[in-house]
Structures are given as structure tokens and as C-alpha cells.
Amino acid sequence: MFSRNARGLLDFLMAALCLWTAYHHTPAGALVRRGAAWAFHTRSTARPLLAYYDGVSSSGVTTSALVPESPLVRPIAEVGPLAYGTHLALRGLQPKAQRPALALAAELGVSSEALLDEAQGPVAARKLLEALSGDFPSEEARLTAVFAGRIPARYALDRVSAEGGALTLERISRQLPPGFEDATVAAAQALALTTAFGLAWPVPESTPITSPFGYRIHPTLGTRKMHTGVDLSVPQGTEVHVVDDGIVRRASEDSVNGRVLIIDHGRGVSTAYCHNSELLVKVGQHVKRGEIIAHSGNTGRSTGPHVHYQLELSSQPVDPLRFHAGPHAVASDSHL
Structure with missing residues (x-):
């Protein structure tokens, strides 16, 4: 179809496109650009490395300590989110x-x-902040000052302030x-984590939990499956409240979740509300x-009226009760 010269040109253009993509849209390319900027004393255009991943990850960061113990050693209100x-x-x-x-x-x-102490750590962190x-x-x-040091953070903050605009973490990190x-x-x-600790509860605090977060025997399938949220037992038509400011990312219906809402609260935090009878908000709102934002129901794969409430950090479901201290009773019956 193509002559040898044409095929050679196409191969060259494809190779150049691959190199350009790697340079501008991969962590390796970001490291090369940052290294070149440091060597030649120029400004780097590389995004922070966390922006290249679904969620956040790094060789110096582990995930085992990121989900708090239950119950929390100290009330959230005592030290702050x-x-x-x-x-x-x-x-x-x-x-x-x-x-x-x-240091x-x-x-x-x-x-x-x-x-670093589990009991004293939150209070010490508050004093440091x-x-x-x-x-x-x-x-x-x-x-940024806590994790990078005061001098690098001050330098980055001054650079961002000189440019004008919002002092976001991404903009500050670019200047480190x-x-x-x-x-x-x-x-x-x-x-x-701060955002997650500051969330409210979608229904009254005294609402019984009929199925907690974690592995369980599925009520209808009979197999051991991960339950990625908590089931809150409320009558049909109960008002469901959004737990914090956010943007509606999904407002739809399917055979499993029923009528479902997903709210993006920013900073990598989102919440989901499933099995509703009525949705009161739209995507983008x-x-x-x-x-x-909704009225509870029994839609989708459900064995009774309830709200399945789900919390995700960096697209990973976590136990909402680990981030919320309230008088939550666990009932014996189980919904989906």
C-alpha cells in the first residue's frame, strides 16, 4: 500500500510520537524534565508524580497506616480532621x-x-500545624512545610504567590x-484523609447498620464477597443528605446499585449512595x-429498604466508620 520511503516516514513519525508522549505524560518523562530543569537552572513543566497515577503512590509511602484503627484513639473533634x-x-x-x-x-x-505515636500523634500533629x-x-x-521542610515549602509558596492564582497543592509541588x-x-x-474525617453522615446518626464494610456471605448469591460500604436501615422514602460539598459525577440506575449517586468532594474523596427510590440532583450539579440529594428505597439488587453508603479515597473503597465517630448500632439483619 505504501512505498518503502513512506513506510519509513510513518515509522519515524510514530516513534517520535511515542517519545513525545513518554516525555510529557509519564513519570519517567517527568523525572527527565525535572532533572534537566535542575541541571540547566530552568523552570520545570513536569506535573507532580502523583498526577500520573489513579490515586497516589510513591516508593516512600506505604498504605498500611492510612486507614485509622477503630475506634479512633481520640475523638476527631478533639484534635481536628x-x-x-x-x-x-x-x-x-x-x-x-x-x-x-x-526535623x-x-x-x-x-x-x-x-x-509517630498512635495515642499522642494527633495532638502532636495539631501542635506542629x-x-x-x-x-x-x-x-x-x-x-507541604510538614512533609518537605520549611525552607523548600517557603520557596515554592513564594513562587506560586508571585504567579498569582489559587494556592493548590499541585501548583505548590511544581515549584519544589x-x-x-x-x-x-x-x-x-x-x-x-482530612476531607474524609470531616464528612457528615447521610442519614440520622442513630440509624442501625445492617451490614458493615468488609467481606461477608452475600445475602442472595451465597458466596463470600467484599462489601464496599455500609448498609443503613431506613424506611422507604427517607431523606438522604450529602455528607459534604461536592459535584455530582453520576446519577443513574443499574440492576445492581439501583438508583445511585456518586459525589466528588475533591482531594481524591468521593461518596456513593445506592438503592434510592428517587434522585433529586443531576450530573454536574x-x-x-x-x-x-435523594430519597431512600429498595431499587437494584436489594433485600429491603436501605441506603448503601460508600466512601472512596483515591478510587479505593474504605470503611466509612473508620472516619466517623457516631452512635452507630449494628443490626442483625443484612441488606445488599
Whole structure:
């Protein structure tokens, strides 16, 4: 079909396209661009590495410590969502990646041992964040200072401020020198955890939980399957409230979830509400915390009226009860 010269040209163009894609849209390309910017003293256009993944990941970050123990050692209201999120994100770092935060804590008179301790950690994290609040007023800047160090964070913040616009974590991380990828990932995880700890509850706090998060014997299939949320037993037509500000990403119906809503709360946090009888919001709509978004029902694969409430961090379902302290009773009957 093509002459030898034409095929050679097409091969060359395809190879050039592959190289361009790798350079601009992969972690390896980001490292090359950051390294070149450092060598030639120019500004890097590479995104932070976490932006190349579905969720956040890094060689210096582990996930085992990111989901809190149940029950929480201290009430969330006692120390605040940001302190809890910072503490857990710090515990999720490898020892080498923890060094900037521990050095900063020592500099500001906060015990590094307490900062990593399960019982004392949230309170120590709050003290550290309070000590930084004067120089770093936004949560994004403060967390960058915790995980990257005060001097790199100050430099990055000044660069972003000079450009104007919002002080987002992504913009701040772009201005950090090479080698701070772990700090950026940890700060992003702390923000996600902070958002999760600040969520409300979609129905009254006293609502019984008929099926908790985790593996269970499926009520109709009879096999052991992962239950990715909690089932809240409420009568048909009960008002379902959104747990925080967000944007409706899905408002549809299928044979399994019934009438379902998925709300994006930003910072890698989303919530889902399944088996509703009526949806009151549409895709793309901005919703406010506490707003009525649906009426509960028994649609889809369900054995009785209830709300299946699901919380996801970086597209991974987690137990909502790990992030919410309330008088939740567990009933003996099980819904889907």
C-alpha cells in the first residue's frame, strides 16, 4: 500500500510520537524534565508524580497506616480532621521520608516520638500545624512545610504567590526542587484523609447498620464477597443528605446499585449512595453539605429498604466508620 520511503516516514513519525508522549505524560518523562530543569537552572513543566497515577503512590509511602484503627484513639473533634490526617499520612511514610517532618518538629519544640505515636500523634500533629499557621496560612502550604521542610515549602509558596492564582497543592509541588515526590504524595494523602474525617453522615446518626464494610456471605448469591460500604436501615422514602460539598459525577440506575449517586468532594474523596427510590440532583450539579440529594428505597439488587453508603479515597473503597465517630448500632439483619 505504501512505498518503502513512506513506510519509513510513518515509522519515524510514530516513534517520535511515542517519545513525545513518554516525555510529557509519564513519570519517567517527568523525572527527565525535572532533572534537566535542575541541571540547566530552568523552570520545570513536569506535573507532580502523583498526577500520573489513579490515586497516589510513591516508593516512600506505604498504605498500611492510612486507614485509622477503630475506634479512633481520640475523638476527631478533639484534635481536628487536619491533625488526624497529617498524623496518619506521616505514619504511612517510610523512615527516610519522615525525616523532614521529624526535623521540623524538633525545631519547633514538638516531640518527634509523640508525633509517630498512635495515642499522642494527633495532638502532636495539631501542635506542629499550629506552629506553622503564621507562615503558612493555607492547609496545602502548611502540609507541604510538614512533609518537605520549611525552607523548600517557603520557596515554592513564594513562587506560586508571585504567579498569582489559587494556592493548590499541585501548583505548590511544581515549584519544589527535584526529590520531593514523597512529600507531595504524603501531603496529598493528608488532604484526602482530612476531607474524609470531616464528612457528615447521610442519614440520622442513630440509624442501625445492617451490614458493615468488609467481606461477608452475600445475602442472595451465597458466596463470600467484599462489601464496599455500609448498609443503613431506613424506611422507604427517607431523606438522604450529602455528607459534604461536592459535584455530582453520576446519577443513574443499574440492576445492581439501583438508583445511585456518586459525589466528588475533591482531594481524591468521593461518596456513593445506592438503592434510592428517587434522585433529586443531576450530573454536574454542585451540592452543599447537608443538602437532600435523594430519597431512600429498595431499587437494584436489594433485600429491603436501605441506603448503601460508600466512601472512596483515591478510587479505593474504605470503611466509612473508620472516619466517623457516631452512635452507630449494628443490626442483625443484612441488606445488599
